[in-house]
Amino acid sequence: RKEVEQDPGPFNVPEGATVAFNCTYSNSASQSFFWYRQDCRKEPKLLMSVYSSGNEDGRFTAQLNRASQYISLLIRDSKLSDSATYLCVVRDNQGGKLIFGQGTELSVKP
Amino acid sequence: EAGVTQSPTHLIKTRGQQATLRCSPISGHTSVYWYQQALGLGLQFLLWYDEGEERNRGNFPPRFSGRQFPNYSSELNVNALELEDSALYLCASTRNAGQGFLGYTFGSGTRLTVV
Numbered sequence: 033r034k035e036v037e038q039d040p041g042p043f044n045v046p047e048g049a050t051v052a053f054n055c056t057y058s059n060s061a062s063q064s065f066f067w068y069r070q071d072c073r074k075e076p077k078l079l080m081s082v083y084s085s086g087n088e089d090g091r092f093t094a095q096l097n098r099a100s101q102y103i104s105l106l107i108r109d110s111k112l113s114d115s116a117t118y119l120c121v122v123r124d125n126q127g128g129k130l131i132f133g134q135g136t137e138l139s140v141k142p
Numbered sequence: 143e144a145g146v147t148q149s150p151t152h153l154i155k156t157r158g159q160q161a162t163l164r165c166s167p168i169s170g171h172t173s174v175y176w177y178q179q180a181l182g183l184g185l186q187f188l189l190w191y192d193e194g195e196e197r198n199r200g201n202f203p204p205r206f207s208g209r210q211f212p213n214y215s216s217e218l219n220v221n222a223l224e225l226e227d228s229a230l231y232l233c234a235s236t237r238n239a240g241q242g243f244l245g246y247t248f249g250s251g252t253r254l255t256v257v
Contacts, residue, residue, distance in 0.1 A: 066245050075232055075248040076185070119185070121245075128173055128236065129198055130246060132185040 033058055038120050038133035046141055049110045053136045055103040055120030064123035065096055067105050069116045070135065076119055079105075110140045144169065146235050146249035154255045155223050163218040163252045167235030173197075174216040175236075175246065176208060180229040188231075191216055223256045230254075 038055045045051050057065075065082035080087065082094040082103055093106040103120055120133040147166045155161050167174050176188040187200040191210035205221040214235075220227055230253050234246035 068245075073230075075250050077248070078245045081245065124198075128192070129175060129187050129190050129200075131187065132177075134184040 034133075035059060035131045036120055036122050036133035038118075038136050040134055040136060042137040042139055044139045044141060045110055047110055047112060049140075050106065050108045051110055051138060052107075053105045053118050053120070053138075055105075055133055057101050057103065057120075057122045057131075059122070059125060060098075060101060061125040062122045063125055065094075065103050066121040066123075066130070067092075067094055067103075068119040068121055068132070070119055071116050076132075079118070107138075110138075112140050112142065114138060115140045146233055146247055148231075148233050148249035148252050150252060151250070152253050152255070154257060157223055157225060157256055159223050161220045161223055161227075161254055163220075163231050163233075163254070165216045165218070165233030165235075165249060167214050167216070167233075168247060171235035171237050171247075172214050173236045174210055174214065175234045176216070176218050177232045177234070178202075178229045179232060179251075180226070185232065189218065220254070225256050228254060228256045 036057050067079040068076040069079045070076040080089050082096045086095045091108045095104045117135040117137045119135045122131045149164045173192040175190050177185040179185045189208050190198040194210050208218040210216045230251045232251045234248045
């Protein structure tokens, strides 16, 4: 079983749509969780951290369910510029390394 | 503030040769992480250096090695290159690996092509 699993997509949505990405992780002792965004042939960039209470940043909302070991990202009012691969990331509890999911590809169409 | 810088941007090597990739962390960051991203695959953890020492290593053969210098810059060496080593190699740095960890900042990567 992969340590971090995501639906690879692709998700093809029209502008203005709401889209949700899900992710599960295997290590129940994991402490820190993130969503990163990666544009084609570029480096990943931190989108947002994920907290147990849930957190929102503009059109983006992240949720964490520790009991189910499940992380989600909701994007409202999708823009063309949201087209990218979204990476679910969990921090290894025994050190500093981050464990990345395979990524979910999002394509927002006009 | 300058970001994480990696060099070279692109590198073409022949199978069996050695490749050396370099990374300069953000000023004040002491931890450096290396990842490999092969085409169509996710990021795979390679190595973690902190305060000049190797702290953790991913599931890669010994021909992948590296080091961290006193100024916290780092070098990744790949010996006896194989075709499947062709990938984007990403370096990231953080201030420390302790509490208050806020995620990595990645460099733009070195794209290694083995022919």
